[in-house]
Amino acid sequence: MMWLEGIQKLRPVLMSVLFILTSQGANCRLVVSPVGSTLVNALAGTNVTLAVSYSGASDPVVTWFKGTLPVGTWTINTNFPPDIANDSRSVLEIEKDGSLTFKDVPQHFTGSYTVELTKSGHGTVSVTFNLNIYEIIQNVTLITAPQFAQEGAERFTLQYNMLQGVVEQEIWRFNGRDLQNSTHYLMEGTSLVIFGPNRTDKGSYSVTLRNPFSSMTMHKNVTVLYGPDEPIVEALPIQPFYKAGDSLILSCRAEGFPLSIPQWIFGGKILSDFHQGVLNLTNVQTSQGGSYTCSVLNEMTKEKREKNVTLKVYDRPLGSPICSVVSVNNSDLQYQCKWAGGTPEAQLSFPALSNISSGAGTFSLTVTSSANLRDITITCLAEHPIEQNTCNITAKSPRNFLPTVKTSVDSDGKIAVTIRCVSEASPQAVVSWSQGNESVITGSTYQISSDTTQLKIRSHNISTFLLAPNYTCTCRNPLGNQRKLLQLQGPTISDSSLFPNQDGTIITLTWEVPPTSVVTGFDIQMKGPDLLSHGGDYSVPKRSSKEYRIIQQKPGYARSTDVFLLDPDMTYRFRIIPKARLTDGEPSEVHRIGPGDGLSGSAIAGIAAGIPCSILTLTLLIGLIFLIFYHHKKKSNKTRYPVSRAVKTTQPKAASHNILNGGLRPPPDYNSLHQTPSERSVTLPMFVPPAPVRVATTV
Template sequence: MTWPDEFGRLSAVLLAILLRFTFQGTYCQLVVSPAGPTLVNTFAGHNATLAVSFSGATDPAVIWFMAGSPVVTWAINSGAPPDIADNKEKVLRIETDGSLSFVNVPLVYTSNYTIEMTKSGLGTSSTTFTLKVFERPSGDPMCSVQSVNNVDLQYLCLWSGGTAQVQLSFPALSNTSSGAGNLRLTVAASHNLDGKTVTCVADHPVEPYNCNITAGSPRMFLPAVRTTVDSDGKIVVTIHCFSEASPQAVVSWSEGSEAVTSTTPHQISRDTTQLQIRGYNVSNFLLQNYTCICRNPLGSQRREIQLRGPSISDSSLFANHDGAIVTLTWEVPPTSIVTGFDIQMKGPHSLSRNRNGTQTRGSANRFHTIQQKPGAARSADIFNLDPKLTYSFQVIPKARMTEGQPSEVQRIGPGEGLSGSAIAGLAAGIPCGLLFLVLLGGFIYFCVYFNKNKSRQARYPKSRAVEKAVTTPTETSPHNLLTGGLKSPPDYNGLQQTPSERSVALPAFVPPPPVRTATTV
């Protein structure tokens, strides 16, 4: 055998020995360790797992202990089912890697759990877990802020229940105050807290939770006025003042300079946001101004309310496509006292409603009530109109038997004519138009007169020959119209030639001296 062959055989033997010792080393010790936290917190009724991993052996035997008592035994990768203690089959599950799982775990499963893994010839390895089942309080944390004597702010945080109390705190307000399940913290109101968000921290072993509170001063608002009639026939005016604020604003009322209390004829609601005034005569409601002030520890807002009699601020009329149905709409001022409306129409074949509720045919030249609407109504539909005819409509606001000014008259039909505003415009426009025509005529007359005078002036400057002609009379025509040696009179027709017929200015006319004539017998 040659040397190379012998060296090859020796190398193979050494490699086999090395591999044998190497593989024996990998199985020399069984180790089991946690694959997650050893302290596991969970809520009752939830699922949880005690996770493990192992090395150093294949298919070891597993035993799980609960407070020192075995509850599960099994061999990994064994075809046989695990052996689970009685009354725990519905809760305990063993995973393929030996981890222990809990399904809908009850509170009584809070305990220490230990796992042991065993392999013949390799000994035993173990590790321990702690399972705590609680923790849960019902619902979510509740946060709020309220007023204390309308001076201080009290922040509240509530989250009670469960098997362990939740620790609550307001870190932004205090580093020392805390409570278990219920915390109330009172602080002095300041502008720094107006609009500031404060967080309540709920320290929970399983599910930490936070909730926020924002305190705010009262915001601007508009009072609302509603009018009704009670069973005794009295007018009931309700004024509602509400301002968005946190904590909720308290409302105080005054009539003129006097504070209002819940005495006749006034009544204030329990939450102070509404004031009711009762009376038969609408004029009694208009004597004073009412004031409401919404206030909380962070500030206040003030509004004055001047009640007014029944009135309508705006109205309009809409017709359907064929003009047989119209819808009349109207608006009421916010502080107007109105308990109802009379819908009136003027036109051909109009029906009027009497006091007893019956309808009669009215005159085409007068307004008649055709419908009556409650105080909350803002529209009325009128049917069976002839689109070829003209109709007029108006709305009368009423506070019981007191009538306010009617709305603007609305007209519809082919002969609608001019509205009141159009008539007023014409009345104002006609004098202005006449004045304009007079001024225009005067301007035209002035222009014509100016041009006429200008045309009579000389077009060329006077020559010296013309100036001489002015001082020396011209020769008359050679025609001898008169005998006795008389000179013929000047040609007056030539003096009346138009400026276009003369090339130079005419000499001034000098009448001839008187001539004495003799008569021959």
């Protein structure tokens, strides 16, 4: 029992030793770790090291494995060289720290490498590296099998080959788009397989090969035998539409192998004026707009495809847009806009009234009438592909106006007085009529026009118009109203004038009547001699008349007349008598033309004709006196002969004014006194009467 007690006393000591031994064992555990990444990429032909470090034990045994196959082993710090596998001795080398170095590493040394460190009493530790050895990618080619893809074939393969290189990543693309494995594409090994190739597989294929040290991309255009592809149709120049009169071409081509021949069809007929799918259209009209069909036939596959293109030929609407506004139930306003014609019809809208409503060709928009719309200009926006245009409309209340009165005679002999009341207004004002305090309704006496602007009153008796109460017309639209009263009056001339021509042979009479006068015609009356004939002679006997007589009758709408032919040397008086059927009104003022009342026309003509005769008589009288005086003087100056005797006689001295410078005065030529006027060398003087003065006097 004593030894047991001794053991109990030594127990604390034993526990301490055990603790110390245990702690020392923990601190001496073998540990190995990689220096850097365990994934190592290297270029073939270069040196690369799989570096490790260890702790916890000295001089452990290092063993390197490629996969599960040992390739080298060594006890660190021993004098013996590492033991390297025979086929790797020229490449592998174990470093003093246990790392594995590859010299001029070939590509086939790519693989997984594991290092194990073992120490007796310390166990075994390991680290695994992945080593990838790459070569530069060179001389890559991309081939197809078969040469062309055939639509409907089972498969079509693209495959790449390269002279050398290691591919870490390959990317297949079609027309620049990355491809993925699917039911249509399969990427396996160095190939891309297309299952069931069709026309959409035509295009550019590429494969990109990559590794950490190089990259290369190869392209291949693949043509799919099909026929034909859907035609490609173009209109040139490219425009959304064409104006009538433009020129353009339509071209058609279809992708396919072999190339197909297109034809153009329009309106069910094959067009002949095209070449190699190009159709020239000059001076196109709207009738040539529509659907054109390009038909393509593949002569090898006998497949046929068609493609339509719609040609838009537009023509602008006629003129300019027209705006208007009308009344609806005399309470609302309906704005209207119209731009007729055109292909297509113009789109019309009133942006100021609504930004959601519009119409084509003709558009109207009804809004509630309000003072805010009075005298406000509203614009219609007219949009056509060729041209944008506008028109404006301003809603106005009725403005002040003057009624007009027109008088005529019906076929049954009744006087018909038409009163027209029109006020400037927009929309057009509706007119209501009343007589006194009673409304006028259509009947036998009163007739109101369909547009309500005219009231027609019919009666045989003029007193019906003159004795009736005042007529009232009221013009009204949704924005306001205007009212006018008028009283009809009998036939009256308010003003008249007379205008002669330059020769005084034609006159023009003009006259006016009051606006409310009832007039159905005019009598043109004249006082004075008869008018001349159209030949200008006096075959019509001239006579004076102190009474007015009717020379013309004019309808009620006439306001002027011409009177001809007048004798410019005579005096005439004219006046106009207004008439209301059988009732005459007061005559107009009297208008006079002629030389006046001092001398009559015959007296003036007698005086004018007597003046030349008086002058001729006076001339003959003076000539006779001269002949008598000349004869008497010649007789007193006869020649006296000398007496035959020697006695000198003295002759009486002749008067000095009877002796000529050249000798005695020659005897007179008595025969000249007996010559006729036509035989005399000197023409007797003639008296030319002055031109008559024409005077037109208006009284």
